[in-house]
Amino acid sequence: MAKQRAQWSGHLGFILAAAGSAIGLGNLWKFPYITFENNGGAFVLVYLAAITVVGVPIMVAEVLLGRKSQRNAVGAFRVLAQGKPGGRAWLGVGFLGVMTGFIILSYYCVIAGWTLRYILMAVSGELGDLAYHPEALESFFGGFLGNPLEQILYHCVFMGATVGVVFFGVGKGIERAAKILMPVLFAILVVLVVYSISTPGFRQAMAFLFRPNFHELTTGSVLEALGHSFFTLSLGMGAMLTYGSYMRKRDSIPRAAVTICALDTLIAIMACVIMFSIIFSFDFEVTKSSSILFTTLPVVFFKLPGGHVISALFYLLVSFAALSSTISLLEVVSSYAIDEFGWARRRATLTMGAAILAFGVLSAISLGGHAALSNINLIGRPSTAGVFGTLDYLASNWFLPVGGLLIALFTGWILTRDECRQELEEGHGPMGWAYPAWRFLIKFAAPAAVGAIIVSVILGAEYQ
Ligand code: PHE
16 A cells, blocks of 8 residues: 555646546536527527536535545445544445446447447448438437447447556556547547637537526526536546646645546537537528437538548547547546555456446437346336436436535545645645635535525426
8 A cells, every 4th residue: 555646747737637527528418508508699608607516616625535535436435434424424425426426437338339320321422421301310319329239349449448547547548548538539629619710600609608698597408507517527426636636735725626627628519519500500490409410410510511530520529428438437436446455456347348348238228229228217207218218317316415415514524724725725825705705605605505406306397
């Protein structure tokens, strides 16, 4: 155990890795479609408010817990809760986090796998052929989801890539991958944004996104914005805590947290600008918003000049974003096994990777390939049907908000003012007014907002 804990090589290494975790399918797939369903404008504003009031303070808290304890999600609570009210019961928050990481990774990898299939199709020209007939693409997509062998194949490839990175550790694996993936991702996004400015739908897209119409705002959309801020920032399950545990003491936590939240938000908005500009360029009816990325976009891509290149670049972008997120999910589970069971990193990543892969097969074949698994519906709503739907519902609507609430309460009420202040000012210098402001948000505002989500889920005022 005396082995020195691995560290990021510097401030940039941490920021890129953590931004890589945050930026993923949540930004490129989920945010655009929920923005679409909630009619843009006002929803985007509420989302920005949620990121500021709940996202940033909890991001600071998670990184703080990790760096202060120098441990994984479970170990952090063992060290920090010692001799405090609640004591070892707090370890439950860490266990919940590790379990949530395991679950999210199992189904996230399945969707991430689809992007690989789309890259291949974009390059081979198959996507272009299908895209000229929207019904053909729709039925291809349905058939693809219902084909268990293909679903398992792409799931395995994506999981293999994830294990392949985490296997090499913090510096040589995760940080190195982030330093390649993130700049490429950003460059592709910029190219696509510039391209979207030239499309006829650009102005309408900007108006849709930035002209708020508060009449359209419902309580459900406020809750959805809040709930999504956890998923998109990778909060509530120890990913930022684990990454924070590799952060150097001389780097600033508040500065890093604000930068990561800003980057994540910027990329979500850029994704919306690109997708809505293209969609609004045509009089195209979006029938099923949750599959915009896989059935609507290809059709419009190929109506525009350069559709081949644009679509190939786009799916490459999505797969890169997803990979930098799956890496962080696996790291939460692996670092737990490394610290707590004393396993070597290789053993931890291979064993945990194999277990998650096997569990993920259930999700992979529940999309139509296997009748019984597709029909399971423990929650009882159309959107929660199947193993896949059930797990996503439980993780995004329950485990992350509950985990986030407990992290906020622990940091705000169990750790003392001085303990937090000392860790936050280390590497940052005196925080001035920002410290009491953060302390207020983490003690009162964030728990109240997250409590509201949880109560509303209990009462069935659904936001999914
Ligand atoms: N933040 C990632 C996304 O937006 C998903 C994620 C959630 C990653 C939780 C790690 C932990 O896609």
